[in-house]
Amino acid sequence: MPTKNMIEAINDAHRVTMAADPDIVVFGEDVGYFGGVFRATAGLQQEFGKTRCFDAPISEGGIIGAAVGMAAYGLKPVVEIQFADYIYPGYDQIVSEVARMRYRTAGEWTMPMVIRSPYGGGIFGGQTHSQSPEALFTHVAGLKVVIPSTPLDAKGLLIAAIEDPDPVLFFEPKRIYNGPFDGHHDRPVTPWARHPDSEVPDGHYTVPLGKARIVRPGNDLTVIAYGTMVHVALAAVEENGIDAEVIDLRTLVPLDIATIEESVKKTGRALVVQEATKTSGFGSELATLIQERCFYHLEAPVARVTGWDTPYPHAYEWIYFPGPIRMRQALEKVMAE
Known part of the structure; x- marks a missing residue:
């Protein structure tokens, strides 16, 4: 292929x-x-x-x-x-x-x-x-x-x-x-x-809108990401040796909430990762939906790792991104609670 x-x-x-x-x-x-x-x-x-x-x-x-x-x-x-x-x-x-x-x-x-x-x-x-x-x-x-x-x-x-x-x-x-x-x-x-x-097939094929992908199965924590942050999330959980399930949303609207809900009810913990600024980001919507649907299954508060609440900082681009240090801190915090 x-x-x-x-x-x-x-x-x-x-x-x-x-x-x-x-x-x-x-x-x-x-x-x-x-x-x-x-x-x-x-x-x-x-x-x-x-x-x-x-x-x-x-x-x-x-x-x-x-x-x-x-x-x-x-x-x-x-x-x-x-x-x-x-x-x-x-x-x-x-x-x-x-x-x-x-x-x-x-x-x-x-x-x-x-x-x-x-x-x-x-x-x-x-x-x-x-x-x-x-x-x-x-x-x-x-x-x-x-x-x-x-x-x-x-x-x-x-x-x-x-x-x-x-x-x-x-x-x-x-x-x-x-x-x-x-x-x-x-x-x-x-x-x-x-x-x-x-490996991309030639010719016509489609990936359905509104269907997330479980990139990495796991049992202890659900990490939800999209775009670039999927790769950052995968690296973080593998580096820190956590049995985390990583979900790539692929489509934000319509959202595959069923896959998220099933995963969080299994793991009892959730971490949302986005590159955008924190306040009013899409991660806020994800955290709310998880709280509404999975509250009695949660072992810890839903956590977020995001960009800063600032205009985009050109000189500090790589610090602005969720990266290894902030990901490790968030993973450790969620797993410890």
């Missing part, structure tokens, strides 16, 4: 879906001739033409607004916002138009569109290229929010998102575009070519 990194898997998902469905169009800033700043759309314009893969002006509100019209007309736009930090000028379009169209029209119109965007830190991009805004969108009814952690899932989830009749925010953790982190050194040391989840 061929091996791919996450960028290559995302590019392949575009090719597979565009070849199968002429209604799919891909556009955004620099995604056409240049193939995107991270090369996720490389070669698509050459293969499918300028009417199906094209560049857009530097106007996120315009990009998303145009996609709304296309989706209402019957096309299936897949738009790229170059960095998640740039999505805010288009936030009103997403909240007021994209998310509400099905409800506003009583199901007469749907919004079969995908908004892709690299998110999170790890490339020394500073405050305007490194944010993790997923919680802003999980709060909005009518949107689905997907964050893959492997090339295998990235391709399957993106195909599923493109084929979904409703709008999907597809956040791609750019810190692991080219390879996973071992969690110990804050540097990519394991190329995807040597990683089991880099």
Whole structure:
């Protein structure tokens, strides 16, 4: 089976879906001739033409607004916002138009569109290229929010998102575009070519939206993560010798709460890991759901390891991330209570 990194898997998902469905169009800033700043759309314009893969002006509100019209007309736009930090000028379009169209029209119109965007830190991009805004969108009814952690899932989830009749925010953790982190050194040391989840089938396949993956089974503690933090969580539990079950959410909305609930009721302990800032992050929602559903099974309070409650600190990027020290402290605290 061929091996791919996450960028290559995302590019392949575009090719597979565009070849199968002429209604799919891909556009955004620099995604056409240049193939995107991270090369996720490389070669698509050459293969499918300028009417199906094209560049857009530097106007996120315009990009998303145009996609709304296309989706209402019957096309299936897949738009790229170059960095998640740039999505805010288009936030009103997403909240007021994209998310509400099905409800506003009583199901007469749907919004079969995908908004892709690299998110999170790890490339020394500073405050305007490194944010993790997923919680802003999980709060909005009518949107689905997907964050893959492997090339295998990235391709399957993106195909599923493109084929979904409703709008999907597809956040791609750019810190692991080219390879996973071992969690110990804050540097990519394991190329995807040597990683089991880099074996990506050719052709069409999907990973269902709303289904989490148990990455590592365990009995003493449940660790819940998504995106880059899945690799950090795995490294932490293995380094500290804890029999922890690690769950990769893959999809934040819809959330696979059944898998989380089953795991926490088995282990009696839960630790949530997110790269985003702590206050009002998606981890807060996870902690509340666990408390509501698993209270009488818990042996300790639900714990969180997160980014700081500060604007993104460029000079302290690697300290900002949940890493080995904070992960070890949290693991020890949860296991001791």
